[in-house]
Amino acid sequence: MKPVYLRPKSLTHTVTHYCPGCTHGISHRLVAEVIDELGIQGKTIGVASVGCSVFAYNYFDTDFQQAAHGRAPAVATGIKRVHPDKIVFTYQGDGDLASIGAAEIVHAAARRENITVIFINNAIYGMTGGQMAPTTLEGQVTTTSPFGREHGVQGYPLRMSELLAAVDGAYYIARCSLHNPVQVARAKKSIKQAFQNQMEGRGFSMVELLSTCPTNWRMTPQKALEWVEKHMIPVYPLGEFKRGEGE
Amino acid sequence: MSQPILMKGNEAIAEAAIRAGCRFFFGYPITPQNEIPEYMSKKLPEVGGVFVQAESEVASINMVYGAAGAGARVMTSSSSPGISLMMEGLSYIAGAELPCVIVNISRGGPGLGGIQPSQADYFQATKGGGHGDYKVIVYGPCSVQEACDLMVKAFDVADKYRNPVMILGDGMIGQMMEPVVFRGGQGEGSLPEKPWATTGNEGRKSNLITSIHLDPEVLDAHNWKLCQKYKAIEENEVMYEVYREDDAEWFLVAYGTVARICISVMDKMRKEGFKVGLIRPITLWPFPKAAFEQVADRAKGFLCVEMSTGQMVEDVKLAVEGRAPVYFYGRTGGAVPLPRAIEKRMRDVIEGREPVVTDYLEGRGGGVK
Numbered sequence: 001m002k003p004v005y006l007r008p009k010s011l012t013h014t015v016t017h018y019c020p021g022c023t024h025g026i027s028h029r030l031v032a033e034v035i036d037e038l039g040i041q042g043k044t045i046g047v048a049s050v051g052c053s054v055f056a057y058n059y060f061d062t063d064f065q066q067a068a069h070g071r072a073p074a075v076a077t078g079i080k081r082v083h084p085d086k087i088v089f090t091y092q093g094d095g096d097l098a099s100i101g102a103a104e105i106v107h108a109a110a111r112r113e114n115i116t117v118i119f120i121n122n123a124i125y126g127m128t129g130g131q132m133a134p135t136t137l138e139g140q141v142t143t144t145s146p147f148g149r150e151h152g153v154q155g156y157p158l159r160m161s162e163l164l165a166a167v168d169g170a171y172y173i174a175r176c177s178l179h180n181p182v183q184v185a186r187a188k189k190s191i192k193q194a195f196q197n198q199m200e201g202r203g204f205s206m207v208e209l210l211s212t213c214p215t216n217w218r219m220t221p222q223k224a225l226e227w228v229e230k231h232m233i234p235v236y237p238l239g240e241f242k243r244g245e246g247e
Numbered sequence: 248m249s250q251p252i253l254m255k256g257n258e259a260i261a262e263a264a265i266r267a268g269c270r271f272f273f274g275y276p277i278t279p280q281n282e283i284p285e286y287m288s289k290k291l292p293e294v295g296g297v298f299v300q301a302e303s304e305v306a307s308i309n310m311v312y313g314a315a316g317a318g319a320r321v322m323t324s325s326s327s328p329g330i331s332l333m334m335e336g337l338s339y340i341a342g343a344e345l346p347c348v349i350v351n352i353s354r355g356g357p358g359l360g361g362i363q364p365s366q367a368d369y370f371q372a373t374k375g376g377g378h379g380d381y382k383v384i385v386y387g388p389c390s391v392q393e394a395c396d397l398m399v400k401a402f403d404v405a406d407k408y409r410n411p412v413m414i415l416g417d418g419m420i421g422q423m424m425e426p427v428v429f430r431g432g433q434g435e436g437s438l439p440e441k442p443w444a445t446t447g448n449e450g451r452k453s454n455l456i457t458s459i460h461l462d463p464e465v466l467d468a469h470n471w472k473l474c475q476k477y478k479a480i481e482e483n484e485v486m487y488e489v490y491r492e493d494d495a496e497w498f499l500v501a502y503g504t505v506a507r508i509c510i511s512v513m514d515k516m517r518k519e520g521f522k523v524g525l526i527r528p529i530t531l532w533p534f535p536k537a538a539f540e541q542v543a544d545r546a547k548g549f550l551c552v553e554m555s556t557g558q559m560v561e562d563v564k565l566a567v568e569g570r571a572p573v574y575f576y577g578r579t580g581g582a583v584p585l586p587r588a589i590e591k592r593m594r595d596v597i598e599g600r601e602p603v604v605t606d607y608l609e610g611r612g613g614g615v616k
Contacts, residue, residue, distance in 0.1 A: 045317070045447060074313065
């Protein structure tokens with residue numbers, strides 16, 4: 001019998017702490033598959049952020065550094081400047097990347113840091129229990145926007161891919177979704193592209209992944225996937241926002 | 248021995264760091280330390296190193312975290328308000344046990360304060376500054392030469408203990424020009440192995456740099472392990488000088504720029520027949536308690552002089568343990584104590600007079616404790 005679906009080599013044999021139905025498992029697997037396929041496990045250094053993915057290093061079998069909240073792009077800069085021949089990626093949520101770490105991500109892109117960023121956008125703070133994120137949708141109820149996000153009070157959702165695509169140093173910016181198998185396959189293609197760009201020295205690449213948080217959205221996993229398609233994608237359209245030309 | 252070169256403190260510190268094998272510098276502009284990043288931006292590329300001007304001090308210290316975790320000899324420099332911004336990162340660096348060097352060419356605070364020399368960051372440097380139980384090894388050089396010598400030592404000590412080390416200078420040390428001889432230092436070939444660094448897991452198990460331990464038992468054990476390390480540092484790394492230990496009865500206590508002024512005061516007063524000595528801590532943490540033990544049997548009193556409203560004086564009192572009175576004199580905000588003001592205060596201490604502030608300050612602000 002020939003196995004057709006195995007655990008990627010770049011994932012450890014550890015049961016994750018993620019909630020049932022959460023798409024972190026999918027995005028971890030996609031990143032690990034890409035690392036395997038590109039044959040870069042032994043030279044990859046990951047940077048974990050603060051949020052649900054704070055323990056990402058337990059699941060990836062590569063060298064890892066755990067960064068302070070929002071600072072993963074700065075930490076990755078330090079690593080990459082020391083080891084320009086290694087592959088450095090950050091794995092950050094929306095609170096980490098779009099709120100407290102907004103300066104670090106913009107300037108990592110502006111400096112044309114040759115790193116890969118995996119940006120998990122689930123429109124909420126998961127780890128701390130469902131507070132409002134910069135990416136929370138208008139009208140979305142969270143524990144700190146209990147009456148729904150209202151733009152006159154809490155402003156508008158922040159579109160990071162569009163914002164970063166406007167930065168000259170960014171080479172590749174794409175937004176994908178994990179709400180169905182077709183989109184998962186597309187997401188993998190973008191993630192692979194983002195790692196390949198780094199291997200070719202092309203500069204800053206980021207893939208934003210629209211993700212679910214069934215627990216804090218208070219939905220079943222199935223409903224959460226539908227919510228991504230129905231409510232998130234209209235606000236966060238999918239696609240490649242920037243794809244640099246060869247240099 | 249090479250010929251002394253006349254150099255500005257900040258530039259000399261940067262040159263000493265390069266000679267010590269530092270090849271990575273991440274920093275952000277702030278007065279009065281700008282000559283350090285400026286020098287590094289020009290010189291590091293010449294030796295195959297990397298200079299990055301970060302978007303903030305917050306980013307600088309986290310770049311240092313990444314580079315130190317990746318095994319590099321790395322440093323940053325800043326001045327007081329910028330160092331405050333680095334305190335979060337410093338706590339993570341201490342927790343993750345990463346070796347690096349931070350230079351604070353400190354200025355007057357609190358807040359934006361001023362840009363003139365100050366020693367008001369003593370508490371922040373020696374008592375933690377960031378959150379959690381941790382210690383940073385802190386050197387307080389009193390000359391450009393000593394700053395350079397300590398710069399070389401700082402990198403070695405950081406690597407030896409996997410701990411951040413701070414050079415706590417002040418605007419005077421950074422801006423003053425003095426002759427300096429570069430000595431010590433390491434070629435890149437002789438730097439210690441760092442098998443724990445994140446360099447890619449090819450041929451070995453994965454390495455992890457982290458400061459998170461959610462299990463209380465694990466974090467407790469980690470903190471006590473750190474505590475043991477700090478104890479070893481206290482046993483092995485204390486540095487200080489005692490001047491006129493032979494016959495002194497009254498001791499000035501000062502570090503950095505102020506110690507230089509106090510040496511002049513001591514010399515003058517000795518000519519006038521006062522048995523004055525000086526204790527000069529070089530490591531501010533670990534604090535040199537041994538210096539006070541050394542003179543405890545005959546010391547009649549200590550006068551601690553600082554460019555602050557009285558910070559190190561608390562450690563002096565802890566070291567003296569009530570065996571003799573401890574007095575204080577300080578100027579702040581960039582004002583540097585005048586030799587004649589220190590002398591007047593010391594005479595009042597010796598002759599048992601109550602201090603009159605205006606006597607020391609010639610009509611300007613300042614204080615005693």
